[in-house]
Amino acid sequence: MTEYEMLYMTQVFLGNGMTDMLNFFSVLTAYLVAGYLAAHRLSFSMSVFATAAFVVFSVNAIIVMVSIGRQLQALLDHMHLFAQAGKGLDWNPVVAGPPPNLWIAGTAALALMLVGVIGSIYFFYQCRRSNHKAEAGPWHPKV
Numbered sequence: 001m002t003e004y005e006m007l008y009m010t011q012v013f014l015g016n017g018m019t020d021m022l023n024f025f026s027v028l029t030a031y032l033v034a035g036y037l038a039a040h041r042l043s044f045s046m047s048v049f050a051t052a053a054f055v056v057f058s059v060n061a062i063i064v065m066v067s068i069g070r071q072l073q074a075l076l077d078h079m080h081l082f083a084q085a086g087k088g089l090d091w092n093p094v095v096a097g098p099p100p101n102l103w104i105a106g107t108a109a110l111a112l113m114l115v116g117v118i119g120s121i122y123f124f125y126q127c128r129r130s131n132h133k134a135e136a137g138p139w140h141p142k143v
Helices: 003-041 044-084 103-135
Strands: none
Touching (some): 044 103
16 A cells, blocks of 8 residues: 555545544434424334434444544554555654554544433433423413
């Protein structure tokens, strides 16, 4: 693999990872808004279906993020070895120091995504329950 190919693949992995993360947070935001505005109007089976679709999407996004992270880590390790062998890339700041370790960032991203999924499901059903109670309360005529 040439220097250009390694740098290009690095950019591809970073771009794909960012796109996946932004798609995840867009769907997470849409699920939260739907929970706040419409969860109480859905039947229980419809809310379970919406939650299941959200969870399936989220699990897929998490798997893709982990996969991208592992591939990027392998590529960065290869780039570091490539530079140490004197074949090039010695100008690149990524390979100038010790080999980068994405384990901490990957674990933090995974934890953030899992907390987001679990918290949004709790929020969805909490809004559903509280809005049901609010709609079932006493009716006050408009004066």
